Amino acid sequence: MSVLRHESSWLALVLLLALVVRVGFVIGWHRTHDPNQFELPDSESYWELGRRLAAGEPYAVGTPERRVLRGPGYPLVLAAIFRVFGQDVSPAAARWLGVLLGTLTVGAVYWLARLIIDRRTALIAALVVALLPETVATSVVPLSDGPFCLWMVLQLANWRWAVSGDDKKAAVLAAVAGASGGVATLTRPSWLLFTPLYLTAWLVGRRFRPQAWLLSAAMLTGLVVVMMPWWVRNWQVTGRFVATTLWVGPSLYDGLNPEADGSSNMAFVTHFEAGLQATDAANPPPADAPPFEYRFDRLMRDEAIAWATEHPGHAIRLAVTKLRRMWNIWPNEPAFRSWPMRLAVAATYVPLMLLAIVGAWRLRRQTQDVLLLLAPAVYLSGLHAVFVGSLRYRQPALLTLAILTAAALDAIITRCSIQRTTESCSLAS
Numbered sequence: 001m002s003v004l005r006h007e008s009s010w011l012a013l014v015l016l017l018a019l020v021v022r023v024g025f026v027i028g029w030h031r032t033h034d035p036n037q038f039e040l041p042d043s044e045s046y047w048e049l050g051r052r053l054a055a056g057e058p059y060a061v062g063t064p065e066r067r068v069l070r071g072p073g074y075p076l077v078l079a080a081i082f083r084v085f086g087q088d089v090s091p092a093a094a095r096w097l098g099v100l101l102g103t104l105t106v107g108a109v110y111w112l113a114r115l116i117i118d119r120r121t122a123l124i125a126a127l128v129v130a131l132l133p134e135t136v137a138t139s140v141v142p143l144s145d146g147p148f149c150l151w152m153v154l155q156l157a158n159w160r161w162a163v164s165g166d167d168k169k170a171a172v173l174a175a176v177a178g179a180s181g182g183v184a185t186l187t188r189p190s191w192l193l194f195t196p197l198y199l200t201a202w203l204v205g206r207r208f209r210p211q212a213w214l215l216s217a218a219m220l221t222g223l224v225v226v227m228m229p230w231w232v233r234n235w236q237v238t239g240r241f242v243a244t245t246l247w248v249g250p251s252l253y254d255g256l257n258p259e260a261d262g263s264s265n266m267a268f269v270t271h272f273e274a275g276l277q278a279t280d281a282a283n284p285p286p287a288d289a290p291p292f293e294y295r296f297d298r299l300m301r302d303e304a305i306a307w308a309t310e311h312p313g314h315a316i317r318l319a320v321t322k323l324r325r326m327w328n329i330w331p332n333e334p335a336f337r338s339w340p341m342r343l344a345v346a347a348t349y350v351p352l353m354l355l356a357i358v359g360a361w362r363l364r365r366q367t368q369d370v371l372l373l374l375a376p377a378v379y380l381s382g383l384h385a386v387f388v389g390s391l392r393y394r395q396p397a398l399l400t401l402a403i404l405t406a407a408a409l410d411a412i413i414t415r416c417s418i419q420r421t422t423e424s425c426s427l428a429s
Helices: 002-032 040-055 075-086 092-118 121-129 135-140 147-163 167-187 194-205 210-238 248-255 268-282 292-310 311-328 341-364 368-383 389-417
Strands: none
Touching: 002 092, 002 121, 002 135, 002 210, 040 075, 075 092, 075 147, 075 167, 092 121, 092 135, 092 147, 092 368, 092 389, 121 135, 121 389, 135 147, 135 292, 135 341, 135 389, 147 210, 147 368, 147 389, 167 210, 194 210, 210 268, 248 268, 248 292, 268 341, 292 311, 311 368, 311 389, 341 368, 341 389, 368 389
């Protein structure tokens, strides 16, 4: 009992530190910026959808036709703010909610690391995530990224618990992991393919054993159950099956077009929308045709695929550029490239990545665990080699890489404690 109390006390201190750091970030931001203004345009659309959900209004943003633009995960969270504080609540409330969700994410990282390694490494991992500047900023900016990170880590933790726990409850835990993955997908739709792709690789590693099939089926079932209401709603709205949203096509074209440079620039949307509207005016679609939003999404998807097919070399070079942007040692955007900002990111990100490599090597005998911790980084890299690249899209992967970093730091601390009389500490065996 004393060990558990001691561990709980340290965890409480780390969570308190995470909370204080995030509160400090928000206070500092509000002192230098208008609290009622959003940092990025996407935040406004999520805020509007949250307000509409709370008010019982149609789920649409921008125009009445935009009914499947965003997944409902983050708007549902924001809707709670409106229900509690009223329709006139300040957008600053979204940042304070991010403070809470970011702190919970630190706790989720602790849990995942505790399941994989031990309590000391878990505390180190939680401390890293609590203080890492990138994860602090991600958690409080009013975007879907913060809530997504929490649900992603919960999915991985429940899955790790399922594959190592009692067989009687393993399938239930796997289903809970799938449900967490479903909520993560509703929060950030690009996560949809992670679960089936990861399970495919895991089944191969487990040599397609019956128990592996059972757990995989349970996880997929949890995912489907959570996604089903959204799929049904999208069918009712569009008359077609829509797995995530109808913004995949424009997002794909954003990354694959003649003017693409790896960053996001959605200025083309207005031009293509006007073109499709003119076509509809000249040749009205039949009564049973899909709605404009659906047809526009497919138009942009087809344009992106056609361009990439005709220019494969250019598409490959763009993929390299996007990955470089995603894993850059400092911010890509000019507005965030002041030297203090560069140093803050580079001084924390570079050691984290180097130590994560060391940690992965030290845990190499735990093959399945290392693959689980690396899976988000691999998946997100593949995804954003196709779409656009930005530091923003690596943030979820840093949470699991922090656990590998913690494993390396724990090894350093252990060796230093053993070799107290030496002048330096090393990892050399």
